[in-house]
Amino acid sequence: MGREIRRVPLDFDFPLDETWSGFLSPDELDSLPCPDCKSGRSKRAEYLHDLWYGNVPFRPEDTGSMPYLPSAPAIRSKAERNVAHAPDYYGVGETAIGLEAMRLTTLYNNAWCHHLAQEDVEALVEGDRLREFTHTFDANRNPRWEKIEPAAVPTAAQVNEWSLTGFGHDGINAHIAIEARCKREGVESTCQTCEGEGGIEAYPGQWADREAWEPTDPPAGDGWQLWQTVSEGGPISPAFATPEELARWMASPEYTWGASKHSAISYESALAFVNAGWAPSFVSTPQTGLVSGVEYVGMQD
Ligand SMILES: [Zn+2]
Known part of the structure; x- marks a missing residue:
């Protein structure tokens, strides 16, 4: 810079x-879009990705999870916070909080990411993605994160409740859970047409050309x-x-x-x-x- x-x-x-x-x-090194995928994922993985974020119909029962109720403490306190932050939008008082809690409940009950099964949790623990549960943290210690011994594995219910607060899961967690589920189901997680690249060569040898390309002064x-x-x-x-x-x-x-x-x-x-x-x-x-x-x-x- x-x-x-x-x-x-x-x-x-x-x-x-x-x-x-x-x-x-140069433009001629741009690959063509893959005819069979948008993102390098297999059809199943793409569906699971949508399921994770609630973009296709999901029911908590599908992963053995319990639907949340608007009275769940995490939902209730988030609804109170949202209403307090934007009274012009939500209105004020118990009715406003109740409606917002209902909206959040619907949102959370429609996405896999808030209703993990125990196997999903185990995959995330294996990927070292749930340190809040598996490690202790001390800012004055080196290393600051220390693994709990014997190893702690949170329950799905604990992780799901945690996912309603703070930042929750990120894109890496989504990826790990989807990969693990495809593996359990014995299906490919990457698109076989483009081998996960998300694009295909416009001509044979194009990617080798792209590798070999170097900027010219x-x-x-x-x-x-x-x-x-x-x-x-x-x-x-x-x-x-x-x-x-x-x-x-x-x-x-x-x-x-x-x-x-x-x-x-x-x-x-x-x-x-x-x-x-x-x-x-x-x-x-x-x-x-x-x-x-x-x-x-x-x-x-
Ligand atoms: Zn593809």
């Missing part, structure tokens, strides 16, 4: 403020040019014959650093930067506060 100096031919005329084409992999020459490295990289100044000319341009009003006024730089800073060749976008130190990287480099001489 920053700016750098490149030496390019004086007549280098690649458009300013665009990413240098040599840094972008701009042509080299006698000119001095300022490039941004925030995106893949590209020129942001004309090419100048000398470092001094580029530094003068950088110190002129034409050159704005992140479009903020305080970041205008002196000719001396700019010249030190051009000679150093590279600076991060911003640098923060106790001595200087937050300054542009160019300014910081300039201060080092």
Whole structure:
């Protein structure tokens, strides 16, 4: 993230403020979408993914779990919190809380992720994804997480109640539970057409070509040019014959650093930067506060 100096031919005329084409992999290396999947998952895994998030019909009984009631403490307190945070939206009082608790109950009862079976829990424990249950935590200890011995395995009911609070499960947990369930069912979890890639080759050997592709630098020459490295990289100044000319341009009003006024730089800073060749976008130190990287480099001489 920053700016750098490149030496390019004086007549280098690649458009300013665009990413240098040599840094972008060509369109012909883009793979085709897989005809049989959206994401590299098998049909079954895709269905289970939807089931996890409640995008297809799910019933708690399907995993041997009990439906929640609006009176469940975790649901009740979340409903109270939601209503308190947005009274304009929910209204106030017991009716508002009751309606919100009903909405949450429906939401939670419609998703596998809140109704894991014991086998799902075991898969997550095996993947070290339920440390709140299997480890103790102490911020002043090293390591801070320590495994409980003998090994603790939470019940599905405990994990499911936990999933209603805080962050609950993340995408990695979803992946582990889906993988484990496919394995138990003896079905593939990845799409066999694209081998889990989510796309297929547009021509034989395309992926080998993609592997072999390497970015190309701009042509080299006698000119001095300022490039941004925030995106893949590209020129942001004309090419100048000398470092001094580029530094003068950088110190002129034409050159704005992140479009903020305080970041205008002196000719001396700019010249030190051009000679150093590279600076991060911003640098923060106790001595200087937050300054542009160019300014910081300039201060080092
Ligand atoms: Zn596929």
